[in-house]
Amino acid sequence: MALWLGSLQLMLDKGQESDWFGAVWIRCAFFISVAAFLAFVVRELRCRDPIVQLHVLRNRNFLSARSSPPSSASASTASPRCSRSFSRPCWDIRLDSGLAVSPRGLGSMLAHGGRRSIAARFDGRVMLASGLAIFASPRSCSAT
Numbered sequence: 663m664a665l666w667l668g669s670l671q672l673m674l675d676k677g678q679e680s681d682w683f684g685a686v687w688i689r690c691a692f693f694i695s696v697a698a699f700l701a702f703v704v705r706e707l708r709c710r711d712p713i714v715q716l717h718v719l720r721n722r723n724f725l726s727a728r729s730s731p732p733s734s735a736s737a738s739t740a741s742p743r744c745s746r747s748f749s750r751p752c753w754d755i756r757l758d759s760g761l762a763v764s765p766r767g768l769g770s771m772l773a774h775g776g777r778r779s780i781a782a783r784f785d786g787r788v789m790l791a792s793g794l795a796i797f798a799s800p801r802s803c804s805a806t
Contacts, residue, residue: 663713666698 673691680688706712781789 663698663702666695666702669695669698 669691673688673695677688683689683692703716706714706716
């Protein structure tokens with residue numbers, strides 16, 4: 663896992679500086695990353711006590727975001743949210759970076775504090791649908 667992630671990180675960090683796949687060492691890092699990833703998956707599926715239990719991906723409930731660990735549905739919605747909140751301070755040079763993202767962080771902190779009591783009162787599907795609707799609204803995407 664360390665070889666797979668390390669070579670992938672090296673390739674992604676230094677790829678633009680070295681003309682991506684034009685550089686021989688970037689291609690080598692890519693192939694090392696792919697080979698190490700495949701070896702990691704084979705080892706995890708064959709090992710009696712795997713580091714990452716990949717067999718949970720066979721469970722349909724896990725993949726549909728009905729379980730507590732992150733799953734495909736929650737990852738697909740978290741990626742745009744996080745990328746928007748991390749890239750906004752770079753574009754909004756009028757403010758300090760911390761001031762630009764602190765309201766979102768404060769809101770997340772307050773929401774996570776009360777999520778269990780809210781989840782006990784409302785259906786999870788309704789909460790998920792309303793959150794995605796708010797997230798998809800044009801007003802939530804506009805820069806102020």
